Amino acid sequence: MNEEPSSFASTLGDIARKWQSEWKKAGVHEAEPDPSKQKFFLTAAFPYPNSPPHLGHARTYGTADVYARYKRMRGYNVLFPLGFHFTGTPIVTMADDVARGDKELLDIFKSIYEIPPEKISMLADPLFMANYFKDEIKSALTELGISIDWRREFTTIDPEFSSFITWQFRKLSEMGFVVKDTHPVGWCPVHNLPVGMHDTKGDVEPEIGEFTLIYFETPMGILPAATLRPETVFGAVCIWLNPSEKYVTVEFEGRRFIVAEKAAQRLQFQIDDMKLGEKVDHSKLLELKARNPLTGNLLPIVQAEFVNPSTGTGVVMSVPAHAPFDYFYVKKKGLKINPIPVIDVPGEKVPLGVKMVEQSSPKGKDELEKLTEEVYRTEYHKGTMISSILELASPELRDELSDLPDSPVKEAREIVTKLLLSKGAGRKIFEMMNRPVYCRCGNETVVKLLKDQWFLDYGNEQWKSLARTLLENMRILPEEVRKDFQYTIEWLEKRACARTRGLGTPLPWDKRWIIESLSDSTIYMAFYTVIKTIRSNGIRATQLLPEVWDYVMLGKGDLSQVSSLSGIPQDLISTMRNEFLYWYPLDSRHSGKDLIPNHLSFFIFNHAAIFPRDLWPKQIAVNGFVLYEGKKMSKSLRNIVALRKAIRLYGPDAVRLTILGGAEIGTDSNFTDSDARSITDQLRWLYEFSKSIPSGSNEVGIPERWLMSKLNRSNVDITSAMDQLRLREVMNTLVYRFRYYVEDYIDLTKSLNREPNGRVLREFLEVWTKMLFPLAPHIAQEVWLNIGHTTLLDNEKWPGGNEIHVDSTVELSVDYLHAVIDDIKSILNVLGGSPEEALIYVADEEKMNIMRKMITEIKGGKPLNQLLREFKPRDKESATLAKKLFDHVSQMSPETRDMLLSTEFDEFSVISTFANYVAMKTGLKSIKVYNSSDLQTHGVKKDPLPLKPAIVIVSGERKR
RNA sequence: GCGGAGGUGCCCGAGCUAGGUCAAAGGGGGCGGACUGAGGCUCCGCUGGCGUAGGCCUGCGUGGGUUCGAGUCCCACCCUCCGCACCA
Structure with missing residues (x-):
């Protein structure tokens, strides 16, 4: 990675900081219940702060942010909060590693994440570490322009949150979904503690x-x-x-x-x-x-x-009959024992244990094991x-x-x-099975059978059935991963839900156990809706009794009783209840695809268990990972890119566009330096263009109608892509395609010897900017300013495509010009000499009519092969023509066919009007247009078809 | 082993759920040109092979098949990636 930000990247950075502070000032991302507006509540899986944020974090939060911004523009009252997951052991383990002076880890902190040396030593304290990285993540997300309502931030070790989890586990237990069982675990005999992958030397999973x-x-x-x-x-x-x-x-x-x-x-x-x-x-x-x-x-x-x-x-x-070791040693020791076969394998007469040894006469232990x-x-x-x-x-x-x-x-x-x-x-x-597995302390681990281990019983058939129903009624993006959810729901069995160490909430009825991290993060989205009210009114965690949560979350109990029991004023409890009911159910849950087999499935199960159906979540959106230069980011490859560094080098919008527009939602996105730079260059063009929009004409001709038609058609497509979070398509259109439209438009006007229409360009840019805003909010907002607007785009409406401006005839005309240009170019490619002029002979009306007839038949549902047969007979000449027309028609898009039917499309006039344009694009001096009747007069042996005129190139020396 | 995803041109990556719009979008890279004091900026063109006329040939993991026609449908095979539990 080039370590120097390009000059425009630093401009992008300045622009971003300016607008971020404007947003904060205006509080545009802070959401309050507003019964007059439809709400949209979305969350992304909260981060686990055991390291600073890297490029990967930008994917999930970025996707959610694009969606949040889009929904705001669609008129929704959008709530997008974020908390931090402190629960579990990795933070503790990692802090221990820092304390021990783990060389690799310290080096990663120092050189990849650029953590100041004086901070590194302090990371040996787990809570310091968690809080330090929490702040890092928060800063990075803010710098990236993620539109979070930070007033609802919390961590999972906050006492208020613990009271909520305690309530949740009591509920689950009452429903019989928490059970006790024995369970084998990897165990360190010295620590006297279970060991998971994070606790072993070399991060080996004990099998x-x-x-x-x-x-x-x-x-x-x-x-x-x-x-x-x-x-x-x-x-x-x-x-x-x-x-x-x-x-x-x-x-x-x-x-x-x-x-x-x-x-x-x-x-x-x-x-x-x-x-x-x-x-x-x-x-x-x-x-x-x-x-x-x-x-x-x-x-x-x-x-x-x-x-x-x-x-x-x-x-x-x-x-010996079925075990090579046994047969080998029986034989070696000269024991007079005959193998006793008990298993038949089709096609084998001799038992395999005997056969394999006799056949390959193994030398040692390794061969025998094989x-x-x-x-x-x-x-x-x-x-x-x-x-x-x-x-x-x-x-x-x-x-x-x-x-x-x-x-x-x-x-x-x-x-x-x-x-x-x-x-x-x-x-x-x-x-x-994969012995020896060593604990980080150096001792070999063993298997211990844990008695009295607590499980969430995801194998419970009643519970599974609820989960299935919830899934069925949920929208999944991308739809293909629904299968994975279905499989997971069926496959899940009892799952240990508590551990003996780590940060978190104690199991309410057995305080020796800490509720494990994937079990305390299943319905916390509900907690966002009320935590602000709890904090801002000084409600203490000790007041948050199960009865309070029962009332707020489920509407159970009597308000005055709950109030007197907890000491929380009635109106506050009511406020909490109303807030919860306003925001819930969750409209969209975002996370990486790695969480499908665990977190997201638990999220489904627990919502199904705790909440009534009308409060079940409506959608899950899962995104792929972020690769860097084609490779998965990993500690061992040392190719992790710190998010804040990337933002510094490319600016937040380029990072967002590269990552979010680099792949469709379900697939991995590849962040490359060259892509990020290419996108930055496009943004620069847009920025410069917006500051000096060419104008000078008020004419609304074919070029203007074409540009508006493209805009409106794209607007419809982009809107539908946004609804499905198909961001790659959105990015391609907005970053690359639109620029091409604008430049082509300017060329079209130029070829007509006039200036572009500034009003039309401005209108194009307005719609463009609005659509770009969710993906690249800072630059979009800046361009919005450049074209004369003082409002914040957050408060603007998403543009609705206007069908009136979709003009098929005009689009067909320009497409036709491009086709002719391509044809001329392909001829020029193989022609030597010095070509100067192209003579274009357009087909006559008769052929067009035959073709229209064909298209009508096809539209009527006639199979192409039948059509071919019907048009064929008569004489040889018309048969050839029919075949040609048939091939031609079959290669047309349905849109082109429709356009040909529905419009009075005049090839001759289109080419004549834009002869200059064709000449310009092909580098020829002039273009002359004729009717096919002139072919004979000019002695040209060519046969034009509709939309495929005959082309004759005239070189300088043979010019007529 | 079980379950899932996928194999496309130099690279990445669409298209393949409704076969003809596919030599195959888009981007990156490369090559050539323009601009410039210079440019790792920007713009234009080319980028499977062959061709002095818009064409022909080869081609979308491999091998078969269906069809007037297959990257797209069917069958078989090969290969790659991901998940498989107490761990975030």
């Missing part, structure tokens, strides 16, 4: 998987073999123990087990009634037999070095249990296993697991 333990009884105690594939238990031939590991006895479920000592330590975190026993000399075990609980077979116990005590229990059942993965995958997806599987099972179990023969492995696994658990012959344990 937790499920193993099944199968209890093989021996006279010394149970050997619990850990496996991912319990269905293969029928093929177990022996039990593996690691000869170099210590084994110990443990007790749980009232029974005695033997496991590796290392495994016992981990299992303690999952099995709370577990007691550690004494060491076991497992050489003694080797003399014993272990009983397979499902087959009743007695299996030998054998030593094997590959058994890993860090996974599972250190006890492994050996199934084979294992392949065997597991193949058997899981293609395998079925053998037909005779029941012959292997104990007779007394055969009834319960009757579904097992020929069943797919996936189903067999469930059947077997269920049976093992119900017979007390096994249990489930959890294991870290």
Whole structure:
């Protein structure tokens, strides 16, 4: 990125500051309930202030701002507030990192975000950090011209907000949507705290998987073999123990087990009634037999070095038929045991465990692991249990296993697991699948089974059904992401809603827990509607009892009682209630698409649960991300662009246009230096042009009618694009297309040897400026001033396109000129010499009539191929003509066809009138127009078609 | 694995839900020219190949198919990106 702002960017910056202070002075973004006006309430997901704002922030807030400004111009009373999300652990973690002197982080703060050194050290305090970045974000958004009503700002650790969340959770709990359950989490044994991705070294997400333990009884105690594939238990031939590991006895479920000592330590975190026993000399075990609980077979116990005590229990059942490791070691040790196949794979005669090892004779652990993965995958997806599987099972179990023969492995696994658990012959344990995962403190994490964990039960069918209904009735932008919401709603299950640490609101009935960040941010939009009144009237958080919220949010309870209970005057409570009812429901919710599977879906669920249907949100708009120079911004690439820096370099409007106009809403927007500069240049042109609009003519001719027609047509298109937030289209039209219209208009007048009509240009610019305002408010406002207006555009009405000014004939005429110009150019491209003149022969009326007939038939719904057949016959000449006309017509846009039908379009006169224009654009000295009857007289062998005249280029030397 | 999105000319990126308006919008970049003391400013032209006449050929992930006609419809395949939970 070029570090120097261009000269015009600094002008843009000056303009922006000027208008921002005007807006503030006029309070145009501050909204109060006004029953005489229709309201529009929109919010964007509040920021989490653990770093300064970057380009990405401009997308969501920018999109919302464009919408807010647009809706204001459409006459709505618009409320667009913003708060800050302090809840959770990342702020705390990051502050810790600063305190620890994390080199990478400090460097990013210093060189990317340009945080002053004296501030950096203070960021070690989490609250200082949150507040510091909060202010940074607020400044950046203000500099970007985001039209927020800041009087409603709050943070999620404000006591008023906590009282609101407390109320919300009590409601959810009353409805039975909060449940208690156990849950496995990554856990640091030193901190004694759960670890998520933010808490691990290298930001690794702890992946937790499920193993099944199968209890093989021996006279010394149970050997619990850990496996991912319990269905293969029928093929177990022996039990593996690691000869170099210590084994110990443990007790749980009232029974005695033997496991590796290392495994016992981990299992303690999952099995709370577990007691550690004494060491076991497992050489003694080797003399014993272990009983397979499902087959009743007695299996030998054998030593094997590959058994890993860090996974599972250190006890492994050996199934050589289906496990390469097992077959490999059975063979290596020369055990006289035959593999027992239990799974069939179509097309395979030899069990895969055997086949793979025999085929590739693996060298070491890595190769064996590869084979294992392949065997597991193949058997899981293609395998079925053998037909005779029941012959292997104990007779007394055969009834319960009757579904097992020929069943797919996936189903067999469930059947077997269920049976093992119900017979007390096994249990489930959890294991870290991507082990080792280290806590930031350096210790290896384990899986802990958290008891009494609190969940929001998004799996509750009643709740899901409400959420579905809400979604059905909501508008989604872009519509394509509705599928993602539907999928998420179905997929969501219980979700832990409280954590043991971090900032936030304690769970009201169990204060050891803090309500987790994605759970305390689902209906906070309602809070914006009343927080200003709470603050400005000195209502204390302690007065905001659940009864108050019940009344304000739901209209429940008796006003005088609520008032006397809380000590809040009745009229204030009523004011709050009325404010809430005025602004709610939320009209539009904005966020990035990453929040679909979580926040936005929770937002749906919680609104569906808490509020009555008429207060359910009406729309969600999700935007893509911002790329920088084609790449995703990331810490590791060190390509994060600080928002305030970008604003300084390009000016706020160029940043807005580049990001918001760079892509349609659902797709990622690519911010590039060259695009931003190109846009800046266009803005400069507009700015300069507005200061010296050419004038001098009062004539309203074809050029004027054409310009107004383009304007009005575009206005209709842009309005519809704005309604759907298709901002790329809006930007393209307003920034590039419109300039081309103006310049073309001036050329058209020039070719008629006259000046442009200043009044018409001014009118064009007025409408242009108004439409540009939502996207680029500062420059639009400045241009508005330049063309003589003293009002604020915030208070102006969005222009309504006037159909009267849409003039198809004129548009067709100019399009026709451009087509002729293109044709001439393409001839000139292949012509040498020094071309000077073009002779244009327009087609006669007869051909036009045939063509009109064709168009009428097509409009009447006749298929083109049928038309071709009908027009073909007669003589050869007219057949060729028909074919030509047919090809010609089929290449026309429906609009052109309509225009040809509905207008008296005269090619000859259009070209004659604008011969100069054509000459100007083609660089020729002159253009002469003739009728097709002159073709013969001039001896030219060409055949013009309607809208496709014959063109003859005359070069200097052969000039007639 | 499950679910979603997508593969278009040097690059980015429209169009593909209603097949002919598509050699394919728009922007960026590049090349050439104009302007200028100079210009990384601005303007004009070109930017798949071939062509001394508006044309022809090739072409929108790959391979088939439907059709007078396919970037657009159908089938199969290949590849890329994103999400998959206690974390904002």
